[in-house]
Amino acid sequence: MESEELFQYIASLEAAARPSEKPSDLPTIEVPPEHFLSLMQQLREDPRLYFNMLQVHTAVDWVKKGIFELLYQLYSTKDRQSLRVLVELPRENPVIASVCSIWRIAEWQEREVYDFFGVLYEGHPDLRRLFLEDDWKGFPMRKDYEDDFMLEPGQ
Amino acid sequence: MGLITEKLPKMMAGMPGSDIIFTRMDAVINWARANSLWPLTFGTSCCAIEMMMAPGASRHDLARFGAEVARPSPRQADMLILAGTIVKRMAPRLRTLYEQMPEPRYVIATGACTISGGPFIYHSYSTVRGADTIIPVDVYVPGCPPRPEGLLYGLLTLQKMIRSGETVREPGIRHKPVTSETPEGITIEDIKSEMLALLEKDAVVDVRKAAEQMERPTGI
Amino acid sequence: MNVHVSTLDEKTRSSLAIESHSETEEYFINMGPQHPSTHGVLRLILKLDGETVREVIPVLGYIHRSIEKISEYSTYRQIVHLTDRMDYLSAIMNNWAVARTVEKAAEIETNERIESIRTIVSELERIHSHQLGWGVLGMDMGAFTPFLYGFRDREMITDILEETIGARLTMNYIQPGGVMFDIHPDFVRKVKEYLAYFKPKLDEYEDLLSGNPILQQRLRNVGIMDAETALSMGATGPVLRASRVPYDLRKIEPYGMYGEVEFRVAIGTAGDCWDRYYVRIEEMRQSMRIIEQLIDNIPEGKFLLKKPAAKLTIPEGRHYSQIETARGVLGFYIVSEGKETPYRAYFRTPNFHNLWSLTAMAPGGRVGDLVAIISSLDLVIPDIDR
Numbered sequence: 129m130e131s132e133e134l135f136q137y138i139a140s141l142e143a144a145a146r147p148s149e150k151p152s153d154l155p156t157i158e159v160p161p162e163h164f165l166s167l168m169q170q171l172r173e174d175p176r177l178y179f180n181m182l183q184v185h186t187a188v189d190w191v192k193k194g195i196f197e198l199l200y201q202l203y204s205t206k207d208r209q210s211l212r213v214l215v216e217l218p219r220e221n222p223v224i225a226s227v228c229s230i231w232r233i234a235e236w237q238e239r240e241v242y243d244f245f246g247v248l249y250e251g252h253p254d255l256r257r258l259f260l261e262d263d264w265k266g267f268p269m270r271k272d273y274e275d276d277f278m279l280e281p282g283q
Numbered sequence: 284m285g286l287i288t289e290k291l292p293k294m295m296a297g298m299p300g301s302d303i304i305f306t307r308m309d310a311v312i313n314w315a316r317a318n319s320l321w322p323l324t325f326g327t328s329c330c331a332i333e334m335m336m337a338p339g340a341s342r343h344d345l346a347r348f349g350a351e352v353a354r355p356s357p358r359q360a361d362m363l364i365l366a367g368t369i370v371k372r373m374a375p376r377l378r379t380l381y382e383q384m385p386e387p388r389y390v391i392a393t394g395a396c397t398i399s400g401g402p403f404i405y406h407s408y409s410t411v412r413g414a415d416t417i418i419p420v421d422v423y424v425p426g427c428p429p430r431p432e433g434l435l436y437g438l439l440t441l442q443k444m445i446r447s448g449e450t451v452r453e454p455g456i457r458h459k460p461v462t463s464e465t466p467e468g469i470t471i472e473d474i475k476s477e478m479l480a481l482l483e484k485d486a487v488v489d490v491r492k493a494a495e496q497m498e499r500p501t502g503i
Numbered sequence: 504m505n506v507h508v509s510t511l512d513e514k515t516r517s518s519l520a521i522e523s524h525s526e527t528e529e530y531f532i533n534m535g536p537q538h539p540s541t542h543g544v545l546r547l548i549l550k551l552d553g554e555t556v557r558e559v560i561p562v563l564g565y566i567h568r569s570i571e572k573i574s575e576y577s578t579y580r581q582i583v584h585l586t587d588r589m590d591y592l593s594a595i596m597n598n599w600a601v602a603r604t605v606e607k608a609a610e611i612e613t614n615e616r617i618e619s620i621r622t623i624v625s626e627l628e629r630i631h632s633h634q635l636g637w638g639v640l641g642m643d644m645g646a647f648t649p650f651l652y653g654f655r656d657r658e659m660i661t662d663i664l665e666e667t668i669g670a671r672l673t674m675n676y677i678q679p680g681g682v683m684f685d686i687h688p689d690f691v692r693k694v695k696e697y698l699a700y701f702k703p704k705l706d707e708y709e710d711l712l713s714g715n716p717i718l719q720q721r722l723r724n725v726g727i728m729d730a731e732t733a734l735s736m737g738a739t740g741p742v743l744r745a746s747r748v749p750y751d752l753r754k755i756e757p758y759g760m761y762g763e764v765e766f767r768v769a770i771g772t773a774g775d776c777w778d779r780y781y782v783r784i785e786e787m788r789q790s791m792r793i794i795e796q797l798i799d800n801i802p803e804g805k806f807l808l809k810k811p812a813a814k815l816t817i818p819e820g821r822h823y824s825q826i827e828t829a830r831g832v833l834g835f836y837i838v839s840e841g842k843e844t845p846y847r848a849y850f851r852t853p854n855f856h857n858l859w860s861l862t863a864m865a866p867g868g869r870v871g872d873l874v875a876i877i878s879s880l881d882l883v884i885p886d887i888d889r
């Protein structure tokens with residue numbers, strides 16, 4: 129599918145999803161967090177789209193704008209089509225629905241994002257830190273993370 | 284070993300001529316220790332491949348130096364070859380492994396990571412900057428990763444150290460000969476000129492120019 | 504909204520509390536982080552019932568070096584050298600992932616010579632990575648000889664690469680806009696000699712290990728994963744292909760010279776350990792085929808089109824591209840603000856995603872099977888933890 133066609137088709141499924149204007153090298157849509165889970169479900173299940181791989185899930189901390197930008201990159205082995213879904217969350221109290229029940233790999237990817245950014249996933253069966261110890265203070269990939277341990281060159 | 288290294292010396296301490304016996308015994312024991320170092324397999328990352336290369340591959344046969352019996356259990360190992368980055372989460376485990384090893388125990392740190400943190404020294408919130416902040420290290424082998432030959436050289440250095448070092452009467456206490464400081468009487472200038480002479484002998488490149496450039500690195 | 508964050512302690516405790524129908528008592532056993540058959544510092548907590556595995560809880564982070572955080576402070580050329588240290592057995596291919604993303608984003612041109620060299624060295628590295636995987640699998644299954652054989656032949660590839668690149672493991676070879684050094688004058692001859700040497704050796708590998716009934720017993724019908732699960736689990740590379748999904752980026756979105764050479768994508772049928780083992784053997788054959796087609800006609804030209812000292816920036820936006828390493832898809836995602844350093848760099852690493860499928864395969868099997876499954880996944884732990 130061409131990206132225009134794809135966007136139109138997705139908009140017919142879920143009205144809240146709109147093509148993103150952010151500079152990006154793949155077809156990208158944006159969706160508000162309220163409609164996120166139902167959209168993802170349809171993207172997976174819809175016979176015309178059938179995105180059966182969740183290839184990338186990560187987050188970006190836009191500290192000046194006060195948001196976390198979550199990225200979900202989907203791929204369909206049927207059509208060899210990629211789609212990027214962006215969701216914006218406020219930096220205070222970032223909570224979003226978990227997609228573990230749709231793609232099983234999400235369980236780890238979400239734990240990684242929690243570990244690095246502190247984004248909370250509702251409905252995650254086992255949300256805990258992935259790489260760091262359970263009692264680690266703070267979320268290291270946030271831009272305002274501070275740690276006495278980190279060293280600057282020349283220090 | 285405990286009988287010979289601990290009980291016997293106490294029993295014989297007052298006897299005339301015991302010193303001579305001990306000196307001879309020291310030599311024998313140290314020789315035996317130096318030539319049967321059993322390493323503990325402790326590889327965390329990239330350096331581990333080169334470490335596996337040394338005892339595993341047929342080319343760099345570590346068995347020549349009596350150190351090929353890699354043990355997965357620390358209780359049967361004499362020597363810990365640290366290969367790979369140590370991170371904060373691993374540090375307590377490394378400490379435990381070290382403590383579980385029986386005396387006398389030796390540690391070889393291979394690679395930039397275990398020496399100083401290597402490529403991950405700056406801006407890292409989890410990499411430990413040098414294994415010697417956690418456990419004592421006897422020999423450092425630089426490189427990223429060091430070649431198997433480098434590891435072999437490190438092993439030989441350790442053997443030399445053991446042969447000349449420990450005594451029967453003081454188990455566990457040993458010299459720390461390998462430090463980053465230059466030995467007394469030798470300056471950096473000496474080393475430089477020696478290197479230069481070496482290079483001049485068997486290199487075709489313009490060494491003088493290269494040496495000059497080395498002093499003032501151009502910011503590529 | 505209230506989201507509960509648990510701890511490892513809680514997880515193990517609640518996992519024990521689940522009602523089970525077995526008559527014996529279930530218990531936990533800890534495997535790793537210092538364990539000879541986890542290939543590094545992987546730690547698994549196994550819930551066992553007798554010898555049957557009920558649940559596997561992987562615990563990661565014993566080699567988490569914060570590469571992504573360091574990347575945020577590094578220029579793109581510096582990031583290349585960090586990728587060497589993730590999956591060190593596919594170091595060149597990892598470099599390529601960064602180079603490809605940067606080239607696509609900054610519109611840097613390359614020529615055919617560069618692409619040919621990149622393809623050849625990558626395939627050489629794929630062979631040596633699979634050789635090591637083959638040897639280590641043999642050793643895990645109780646045969647020491649494959650380990651020696653695999654390392655012997657791998658060492659020769661390392662020598663060939665060292666002549667050109669100057670490093671044995673952490674190559675740092677493929678750069679945005681070219682490769683670091685031109686190939687050594689002897690390179691073509693030596694690669695050809697090596698292929699002539701290794702072809703019969705690969706048959707010997709098969710004689711030695713593949714036909715061995717013990718190995719077959721231990722690998723066949725162990726750790727079965729169907730295609731649907733594998734896709735949902737995010738597995739890629741030989742692990743996914745063994746489950747009958749012909750997903751290989753070299754074919755699907757050809758990069759380098761892969762569009763111009765002939766090769767087949769090896770796929771398995773059952774998705775068990777044996778298939779994963781055999782897919783790798785077949786991939787070595789195909790890699791040799793690719794090299795054979797390219798080695799004789801490496802075009803003339805420059806090997807580095809962009810000076811290493813030149814400033815390198817990427818236009819603002821989100822950039823992603825991926826390549827097929829020896830273990831699966833390595834993706835590199837950059838969020839750029841138009842500066843010399845990325846605003847955010849994310850690596851989608853193959854092993855991280857492949858390991859997760861272990862939790863689907865292992866339950867129900869024996870502890871011995873678990874070792875076979877881990878071996879057949881061919882994990883490199885620093886690639887998981889980054």
Ligand code: SF4
Pocket residue numbers: 328329330331366367368393394395396397401402426427428429588673
């Ligand atoms: S010193 Fe280099 S090769 Fe060794 S573990 Fe560190 S990064 Fe890897």
